[in-house]
Amino acid sequence: METAIIAGHDSGFAQIIIPELISQQWRVISTSRRPQISEHFGKNNLIYSCDFTNRESIDDCISQMSQHCSDWKLLVLSIGMLNPIDLLSKCPFDEWEQSIQVNFINQLYFIQVLLNSTDLRVDRKILTFAGSGTNSAPVNFSAYTLSKIALIKAMELLAAEYPSQTFVSLGTGWMNTPIHQQTLDAGARAGIVLFETVRRKASDDFGKFQMLLDFIVWVLSTPRELISGRNFSLQGDDWQSRDFIDKLGNSSQTFKLRRMNQP
Numbered sequence: 457m458e459t460a461i462i463a464g465h466d467s468g469f470a471q472i473i474i475p476e477l478i479s480q481q482w483r484v485i486s487t488s489r490r491p492q493i494s495e496h497f498g499k500n501n502l503i504y505s506c507d508f509t510n511r512e513s514i515d516d517c518i519s520q521m522s523q524h525c526s527d528w529k530l531l532v533l534s535i536g537m538l539n540p541i542d543l544l545s546k547c548p549f550d551e552w553e554q555s556i557q558v559n560f561i562n563q564l565y566f567i568q569v570l571l572n573s574t575d576l577r578v579d580r581k582i583l584t585f586a587g588s589g590t591n592s593a594p595v596n597f598s599a600y601t602l603s604k605i606a607l608i609k610a611m612e613l614l615a616a617e618y619p620s621q622t623f624v625s626l627g628t629g630w631m632n633t634p635i636h637q638q639t640l641d642a643g644a645r646a647g648i649v650l651f652e653t654v655r656r657k658a659s660d661d662f663g664k665f666q667m668l669l670d671f672i673v674w675v676l677s678t679p680r681e682l683i684s685g686r687n688f689s690l691q692g693d694d695w696q697s698r699d700f701i702d703k704l705g706n707s708s709q710t711f712k713l714r715r716m717n718q719p
Contacts, residue, residue, distance in 0.1 A: 457500075459525050462486040463566060464534035465503055468633025469585070472665045473532060473672065485525045487517055508535050508562045509554055514569060522573040530676065531570065531582045533563050537600070538635060541642035544598045552599045559603030564610055576620055581675055584611060586627040586687055590713070595647050608687045608713045615685030622680040626671060629691040632662040663691045671695065686711040 460477050462470050465488035474484050478501065487506035502524060506517035537558055540547040567582060574580070586608050588594050589601030611623040639646045639653045646653070656662060667690055674695060675683060682704040688711055694700045703710060 457481060457483050458530070459483045459485060459528040460530040460532065461521070461525060461528050461570070462532050462534060463506065463508075463563075464488070464536075466490070467534040467536070468631070468635065469534040469628075469668065470532070472668065473534070476669050477530075482530075485521055485528070487521075506566075508558045508566070511562060511565055514562060514566050518566070518569045518573065522570075526573075526575070527578075528574070529578075529580055530672070531567070531580065532672070533566065533582075533584045535559070535563055536585065536587070536635060538597060538638040539642075540599060541596050541638065542645045543596055547599070555599035556603050559600055560606045560610075563607065567614070571618065571621070576618065579620060579622060579680055581622045581624070582611075582614070583624050583626060583672070583675060586625045588627075590627070590687070594649060596642075596645055597649065605713065611687070612685040612712055619684075622675070622684045624675055624683055625687040627687065627689045627692075628668060629663050629689065630656055630661070631665065631668070632657075632660070667691065687713060 458481075460482050462474055462477075462484060463486070464470050465474070465486035470486065474486060477484050484501040486501075486503045488503055489505070489507050502521075504517045504520055505513070507513040535558060537555055540551045540555060544552070563584065584607050585604075587600060587604035589597070589605060590608065594601055608625045611625040614621070615623045636653050636657070639649055643650065671688075671690055678701070682701065686704070688695055693711070
């Protein structure tokens, strides 16, 4: 039985991923700020308290987890927050800094501590989620956007530093998860993102969760040399095609955070 670690048990993505993994006979160990056993959580699966605003909490969590998951195969970090949503000059800076901590720094800390307690001779898959802003400048979402861009680069750096492991960043595009409530609550401070969120909610214009599940299967079955250190788009890349795999094999620079000179 393979073991997966899912950080962020209560997130929208985790609530889709966890029951699917369990149905496929995976053993799931997850983290939550407010741990309580979900209906789909069987007796072989464990959930630990972990507050990603607090490194001591991360230390305690991994210290407990490491006793039960030394053989883990997959780590998914489904941690994220959009707040604070406002012009950078108007954001309370302690809230802005905490967003960077949660969305970026403490996710890397979780990975570091976990890897330091792991046998690195075994290939393990680490998946983080990118966000909007790689190719645009979403106004009033600076903490979230900067964190997600930094996380993309971090996956590339970790891939170079740990060549026996697989690090992948995934931009999911618009998916119908609870995180959008933060935009709705921000109201006018969210600017045009508010109108786009309302439009998509009204028309149910979101990507399908099955694509996310299929992508995880793809990551688990695709050679590390082809995918580690890259940033993929769930809805924009044809990652299931043979041509896409060939493209990955022919270029080590594609699907990374790059400024490529145009001919």
